[in-house]
Amino acid sequence: MKNLLKLFVLLFPLLLLTSCFDILDKVNVKADGTGEYTIILNASKSKTRLASISKMETINGKKVPKKAEIENKINEAARIFKGTPGISNVKTSMDFDNYIIKLSCNFKKIENINAGLEQLKAKNILGKMIPTQIYSQNLQKKLLTRNKVNTFKADYDKMGKADREVFNGARYTSVMQFENAVKSQTNSAYALAPNKKAVKLEADILDLIFQKKQLQNTILFQ
Secondary structure: OHHHHHHHHHHOHHHHHOOOOEEEEEEEEOOOOOEEEEEEEEOHHHHHHHHHHOOOOEEOOEEOOOHHHHHHHHHHHHHHHHOOOOEEEEEEEEEOOOOEEEEEEEEOOOHHHHHHHHHHHHOOOOOOOOOOOOEEEEOOOOEEEEOOOOOOHHHHHHOOHHHHHHHOOOEEEEEEEEOOOEEEEOOOOOEEOOOOOEEEEEEEHHHHHOOOOOOOEEEEEO
C-alpha cells in the first residue's frame, strides 16, 4: 500500500494538505498477458479547499507546490515510464479545476509495471524503501498475483496529527479486468463480477494501513 500512498504524495504534494481523496488503481489483462494499467487521483471532493490552498505559499509548515511544479513532476514520471521496456502508449491528464490526475499505459507483461516503478525509485520519484514488485503472472499456470506488501502502521504512527488526518475519508479502489474468466481467488474481499471477468476491492485507506483489509490476491483463471 505504501507504494501507492508515497507515489501520490510525491507526485501530487497537495495531498499532504487535504483529506477526502480517492485513488483508483486499474489493470486490464488480456489472455496473452498484455494489457493496460491506469492510476487516477481524484481529489474533487476537496477542490474548494485545494483551490484556496493553492494560492498560499505555505501551510502547516509545508511549502504549497505550484501548478507548474506538479505538472513537471507528473511529466517526469511519464517520461520515465515511456523509457521502460515493455511499456508503451503512456498518457497523462491533469484537471486542475477538479483536481483529477490520471496516468495510463500499455504493457507487454504485467511485470513491466513493476519495472516502471523501479525506474521511478531509481530517479528518486519514489522513496528507496517503497515496494515496487506489485504484480506477477504465470501464463502457463493461469495465475495472476497481486503480491503482498508489508504493513506500514509504524510509519503512520510516526506521522504528526496533521499528516495522519490526510488519510481520514480517503478511499482506494482496485479493479482488475480480464479476458479470461476467473476460476478462483485467494482474497474474498475482492468482489467477483457476475461474468467472472473482473474483481474489485474498495477500502478506506486507513483500513489498508491497519491491515483490516489486504491487497494481496492470487487469481486462477479457467
